[in-house]
Amino acid sequence: MIRIALLGCGRIGKMHAATIVRSSKAELAAVYDPVSAAAKEVGRQFGCVVAVSAEEAIAQAAAVLIATSTPTHADLIEASAKAGKAIFCEKPIDLSLARVKACRAALKGFNRPIQIGFNRRYDPGHRAARDAARSGEIGDIRQVIITSRDPGLASREYLKASGGIFKDMTIHDFDLARFMLGEEPVEVFATGSALIDPTLAELNDIDSAMVVLRTESGKLCHINNSRAAIYGHDQRVEILGSNGMLISGNRRAHGLERFGPTATGAAEPFLNFFIERYAEAYALGLESFIDCVETNATPDATFEDGEKSLALAEAANLSRVGRRFVNIREIVG
Amino acid sequence: MIRIALLGCGRIGKMHAATIVRSSKAELAAVYDPVSAAAKEVGRQFGCVVAVSAEEAIAQAAAVLIATSTPTHADLIEASAKAGKAIFCEKPIDLSLARVKACRAALKGFNRPIQIGFNRRYDPGHRAARDAARSGEIGDIRQVIITSRDPGLASREYLKASGGIFKDMTIHDFDLARFMLGEEPVEVFATGSALIDPTLAELNDIDSAMVVLRTESGKLCHINNSRAAIYGHDQRVEILGSNGMLISGNRRAHGLERFGPTATGAAEPFLNFFIERYAEAYALGLESFIDCVETNATPDATFEDGEKSLALAEAANLSRVGRRFVNIREIVG
Amino acid sequence: MIRIALLGCGRIGKMHAATIVRSSKAELAAVYDPVSAAAKEVGRQFGCVVAVSAEEAIAQAAAVLIATSTPTHADLIEASAKAGKAIFCEKPIDLSLARVKACRAALKGFNRPIQIGFNRRYDPGHRAARDAARSGEIGDIRQVIITSRDPGLASREYLKASGGIFKDMTIHDFDLARFMLGEEPVEVFATGSALIDPTLAELNDIDSAMVVLRTESGKLCHINNSRAAIYGHDQRVEILGSNGMLISGNRRAHGLERFGPTATGAAEPFLNFFIERYAEAYALGLESFIDCVETNATPDATFEDGEKSLALAEAANLSRVGRRFVNIREIVG
Amino acid sequence: MIRIALLGCGRIGKMHAATIVRSSKAELAAVYDPVSAAAKEVGRQFGCVVAVSAEEAIAQAAAVLIATSTPTHADLIEASAKAGKAIFCEKPIDLSLARVKACRAALKGFNRPIQIGFNRRYDPGHRAARDAARSGEIGDIRQVIITSRDPGLASREYLKASGGIFKDMTIHDFDLARFMLGEEPVEVFATGSALIDPTLAELNDIDSAMVVLRTESGKLCHINNSRAAIYGHDQRVEILGSNGMLISGNRRAHGLERFGPTATGAAEPFLNFFIERYAEAYALGLESFIDCVETNATPDATFEDGEKSLALAEAANLSRVGRRFVNIREIVG
Structure with a gap:
């Protein structure tokens, strides 16, 4: 124990x-x-x-x-x-x-061992996607598309202390991008808007964001974020390779579908919010940490992973202001 | 021409x-x-x-x-x-x-050539299911489940002349069952109710039916019918084999899905009615007939197929009245 | 506690x-x-x-x-x-x-309180289907279709002591049928075959079964069982009503889908076996029991439910041998 | 006529x-x-x-x-x-x-009347998505995500004369973006790589592209393109609004799904290529044109639409070279 x-x-x-x-x-x-x-x-x-x-x-x-x-x-x-x-x-x-x-x-x-709380790496679907990609099942990876939307805007107090959307929310997606790409992004483009709450502009923050990453070898990654998706916590990862595509999709509380005169196949809203959506991931992440502690092994989500995702978030901030592709070396030196 | x-x-x-x-x-x-x-x-x-x-x-x-x-x-x-x-x-x-x-x-x-209008044999999905089953893809066939529901009750005039649900509606499913099973049903059980329009009992007819068929070797088939499925023309065929399952499902006009606070993945109602649902099947069935005419070949849906499905319908009528499994030899001698 | x-x-x-x-x-x-x-x-x-x-x-x-x-x-x-x-x-x-x-x-x-282990009543999807049906969401219930297939044949030893498929396996489906129909079945038809292991006939047992139930008011229910569905524990419940349809479908371990040159949307096998598939149901069933113990309330799955499902299983045995619709009063007197 | x-x-x-x-x-x-x-x-x-x-x-x-x-x-x-x-x-x-x-x-x-061949505007699914968005069904539009991938790289001869990916392929998506957003994009970011055929760099062209568009009011749009998606012609449009999301998805030849020991719900590859995928759209686009000719009405896809999409393609070229957000006014003056 x-x-x-x-x-x-x-x-x-x-x-x-x-x-x-x-x-x-x-x-x-x-x-x-x-x-x-x-x-x-x-x-x-x-x-x-x-x-x-x-x-x-x-x-x-x-x-x-x-x-x-x-x-x-x-x-x-x-x-x-x-x-x-x-x-x-x-x-x-x-x-x-x-x-x-x-x-x-x-x-x-x-x-x-030191493990950073990038829980999504331990989600069974995301993990299976990444393992399949690593195994070569879809050939060479060419594109990664990450859709990551929260169900509703957090409180003003929370947002004020959050460090902005890229460091608070997109940081999970930067980590997931690195996890899926299997190669470091070297260029970052980011833009966004305060569409949900225009007064967010007062905090110099945004609630809707789009990011493009590019690795040295030219692999591409897109991330889109929204602070308010009314249909649930929308968490999708797609990997396009030379030999196929993998999509780790959303999860619902159960498998009921409704069929009526105006709609068929209508299922439950997506699990909402991260504590429900990533319940298994949190448990598996902790188990993995405990295993590392027992054997003094290196965790899957390391201090360096935390540092690199933060660097990408800083690059995104610079890109948004400068309206240009930012090379990660401008950030990490 | x-x-x-x-x-x-x-x-x-x-x-x-x-x-x-x-x-x-x-x-x-x-x-x-x-x-x-x-x-x-x-x-x-x-x-x-x-x-x-x-x-x-x-x-x-x-x-x-x-x-x-x-x-x-x-x-x-x-x-x-x-x-x-x-x-x-x-x-x-x-x-x-x-x-x-x-x-x-x-x-x-x-x-x-003489071809009977069992259009469903020519539906691309049903045909692909049957071809896959015949090819051995799912091993030995064990069960077939056919769901066949019309979107709404036909007129009284139509129903009066129809010969009853088994000869008018289920006859398509009897043919499809034979097409999918690859073996003749030898026993028939059928029951049903007038649930949509209880006055159908006056015609000694029913609008909701369930049938079970059994072949000589013991393969099983279930058919369920309803004269009124409010969500469209519900046409599904499922084949269970020793090595897998095939389902030829419903078709929609297009691929739009809606996601909102109470439902996700809500798609269009099913194509409605048979002229829309089986548009491709009618065209492919005619092309197949024309090819048979040109080469004097035997069509896929023969006179004998028409006769055998009618025999199953008669057996179903006898079963419904007698509340028992009817052997097809009681009908065909 | x-x-x-x-x-x-x-x-x-x-x-x-x-x-x-x-x-x-x-x-x-x-x-x-x-x-x-x-x-x-x-x-x-x-x-x-x-x-x-x-x-x-x-x-x-x-x-x-x-x-x-x-x-x-x-x-x-x-x-x-x-x-x-x-x-x-x-x-x-x-x-x-x-x-x-x-x-x-x-x-x-x-x-x-006395509760019988009909765990499926507590499955979130099945429960949501039944609650929606009870609420009138799909109007009058007309048909229930239950697909219930185990992933693989149990041991000979288990099967010998099991009491036969209807008392061992279908009994869950009889209970679910009663739960979903909201009305007692009064007539039972059952048939089946030993298709997976023909030597089961030595035990006078079958491994593939089809059942039709009919209630007093004419509602219909079909159950199909197989002892071996190679693609997982197949557990589906469908309710057709005058105003729509509900389907509580299968569950997978996670939401990964694969897209390649020969198939798209290929997802995981279904959860296998009942301990995984109904993990939530077992937990919720126990919680419900504990609540009943605390408040001395009547459980959702009572002794009478256990007795009535067993009576349906006996009727199914009689029907299979007699090849006829059996009235439940022949069993319960 | x-x-x-x-x-x-x-x-x-x-x-x-x-x-x-x-x-x-x-x-x-x-x-x-x-x-x-x-x-x-x-x-x-x-x-x-x-x-x-x-x-x-x-x-x-x-x-x-x-x-x-x-x-x-x-x-x-x-x-x-x-x-x-x-x-x-x-x-x-x-x-x-x-x-x-x-x-x-x-x-x-x-x-x-003068109509430009932007066939995708007439695709029933895309059209239904846009009509639903226009009707206010999902509230204010915030994001549009367009995935547009061809099944395989065209010939070198074709590519040489194509004008590059943005003018040849993405131009459809630029038009679709404008159609869905209901507002003109004013800023364009684009990047890409020659991942499928690295020798495309000789033509100064790419085969994998990612684009981000931003409208005056801050709505965001992402487009991703690939010249080679082995699983078919991948054509998806997603609209995120304040009150929901719409996805117009891919189309398959028929509705067969396969269930086996390693995968469930495996469906057909996507329709491939545009002539099959957009068959209905071509027919409906022509019908719409004929109606415009008969009544001298303005088509849905006008000369101006053709011009504006080309301007976005030019902006994308400028952005890719300059590695920066390009304002459309730099192009159109």
Whole structure:
């Protein structure tokens, strides 16, 4: 049994707590949240120690799951690493690429597993698509199309702290693009609009985005995002190869279809929201992390993956402003 | 160019006229209908001779297409055969199996093609299913499930003359069952109810039916019929084999799907009615007939097929009344 | 927390144990199995008491889950009832309708919940179909079509003890038919063949079956079964009404589709077998039982449901031998 | 009956000839092709006059269908207009925007219908999607995604004369984008690669392209193209609105699906190529043109539509080279 300390007891922290408790290989050693009421609630629900500081929580476990607010991630990664604990950190590592680089420098010599919360890599459909592509089933990969739309606009408060759509939302798709392409994107084009809530322009943010990526060898990737798809959490990945195409599509709660005078084959709305849509992915991602902790193996979603997706998000920001294709070397030097 | 005489200018006769005219290998030589206004309308529309008698029409052609009312079919088959013409006759040959047997006797020595209008055999999806099954793709055939539902109840007048659901509607499915099974059904069970229009009981008829067939080797087939499926003309054929399953499904006018807050993947109603659903089948069936006429080959849907399906319909009637499995030998002797 | 005693630690018993342990409202109080090694294994895995007799296990709990071999069900129901415990019993109650009637008599005065393991009633898709039908969404129900096929033939040993296909496998579909029709079937026709393994005829059993049911008001239901569908556990329910149709279809592990030169839209095989296909149903069925235990409410799948489905299975056996429509009153008197 | 002169008897000319002949409202008055053998073949097949010059063909008809090679389109439009004939011209009008502008100037005062061969506007699925979007069914339009892939790379000879992917292939998608968006794109980003045939780089052409368009109000559109999709002619249009999404999907020859041990729901490859996929669209487009000729109405796909799509293609070329968002005003002045 791997003893895990959970830092952060908000929506996603609670979900992780439940996942840990359900796992047969892990136990929830301690929880901490700067809002002590939140920590106490999770502690009571799952019957575990409620620590009074992150350090105290970290001390009681073999691995640390960081689900606190983004600005604290890098510090907590460093603290956990210093304590020699395996680390699972929610995305993004930080909103600043410079801070991420500094964190990487601080991790030098750290030799325990560190996994970033790119849950979609563990979704059975997405994973099967990627495995089929890697196996050569569709020949040479030529294009990847990622459709990624949330069911509804988050609160203003959330959006203000989010770092903008590319670092908050598209970052998942940048990671998925890299996962599917099997080759690093070197050029980034991004544009978008505030179509759902035009006042988002006040935050210099957008709610509808389109991105094009290009790798060194010329493979192409398109990502489209919307903060509000009324029909559910729309999560599709398509890979076009020289010998075929793969599509990992949306999921519904069940398989009922309705047939009437005006429509046939009408099925349920898509699972909504990420906690439902990616429930299996969260569980499988945690299991994979635990396996890495047990064997000291490298996770599928590494610190470097977190850093590279953030670099793509920074390139997207630069592209949107500059209205041009941005070479990733302008960002990463 | 095969010159075809069309006998019968009602709904289905008109459809056949248009199909003949569109064919590059046939021409409409003459039309006849006891209601002369109907014949004149078709003659005017397609610019062909309007005969004053069936005999006159038959005389002008190399092949005769019989689309008159059912009670005249057998007489017109005999008249056409006597004149040495190839014959395409709409189903059923007659409502009386005795009359059909007499007709068969009268055809003795006739050596030109005679095709019965079992259009579904020529539907590309159904045909592909049957060809795949015949090729061994799904191994040994074990079960066939046929769903066959009309979009709405026909007029009382039509139903009164129809011969009852098994001879009028299910007869297509009996033929399709034989086509798919690749083996003769030897036992028939049938039941049903007047659920759409309870007053159909006055005609000793039903509008909702379920049938089970069993072949000598034990293969099973289920047919379900309804006279009123509000979502379109529901036409499905399923074949279960030892190595897989084939389903030839419904067709829609186009591929639009709608996604909204209460339903996703909502597509168009099914094509409605048989003239739309089986448009390709009618054209392909006519082309196949023309090829048979040209080469004096045996059509895919023969007189014997018409007779055997009628025998199954009679067995179904006997089964419904007797509430028991009826052996086909009780009918055909 | 409802304390549950589990009797029977075979494949399905283990699955129930895991479901109980995952529930936040129940705990596994004790387990018992005549094969003590099996009970010990479950006891060790889930950390619960291993009782030396059924009585000892029953005594430690508020509710009893009976997952032993079929011949012991009725005795254990009676023992649990005598001890005043709520009861969840796997299907069938017994292979003999007489024994079931005797058990019912013995339960007279027992006023705790008793639920039969008709898990399919709790499947989200099937349940949504039935709820939509009950709500009037598709108007008057006219036909129900149930396709129910196992992925592969069970062992000879299993089949010998099974009571035959109608009592072992179709019994689930009889229950589902009653659940969907909303009206009791009064007539039963059944036939079938040993197509997968012809030597099954030695057991007077079949592996491929077709059934037709008819209710008093004339509603029709078809069930088809196969013991071996190579493409997965095929579980479909279709309801045709005057105003539309509902289909609760099959489930796949994930939403990947493949597109290549010979096929498009090729998805995963269906979930296989019942433990995977009905995983949610088992969990929801247990939750529903626990709710009933807490509030002393009547479960959705009652003892009477178990008895009525068994009566339909006996009618099916009589029909298959007699090759005729059997009125249920011939069975239930 | 509208008498139509067909100029150009290559692959697409022959297809138009067959469509004209099948129409009940039009007849093929004359055909002309600089390769007289091609004209004679069509003339013989359809029994019409074979003209020795374009002028001679034009003189014999009320309407002219121009399906010659692209460099002759503008001249033939001007000649037809001078003769006062209604005009149907295949896309593109010309590869040079300057030539198109000159042609427009030459058409000043011409008041007969002129329709450009943007067949996809007449596809029933695409049309139904656009009509639903226009009707407000999905609220405000926010994004359009167009996937448009040919089944296989055309010949080198064809590609050399094609004007490059954006003017030859994407031009259809630019037109469809404008048709769906209901608002003019003002900014264009385009990139691509020669992934299928790297030697295409010698022609300064690509075979894999991604485009992003942005309208004045911020609506976004993505187009992806490939010259070789092994699974068929992939033609999808998706419209995301504030109240839902519409997808007009691919079409298959029939509705057979296969279920086996490794895949379920495997359907036919997509219809391949445009003549099959858009057969209905070609027929409906011609019918629509004939209706416009009869009533002197403005077609759905006008000369201006042809010009605007060409301007978008030029902008795409500029964007690809400049690696930046190009404002359409840089092109159209």
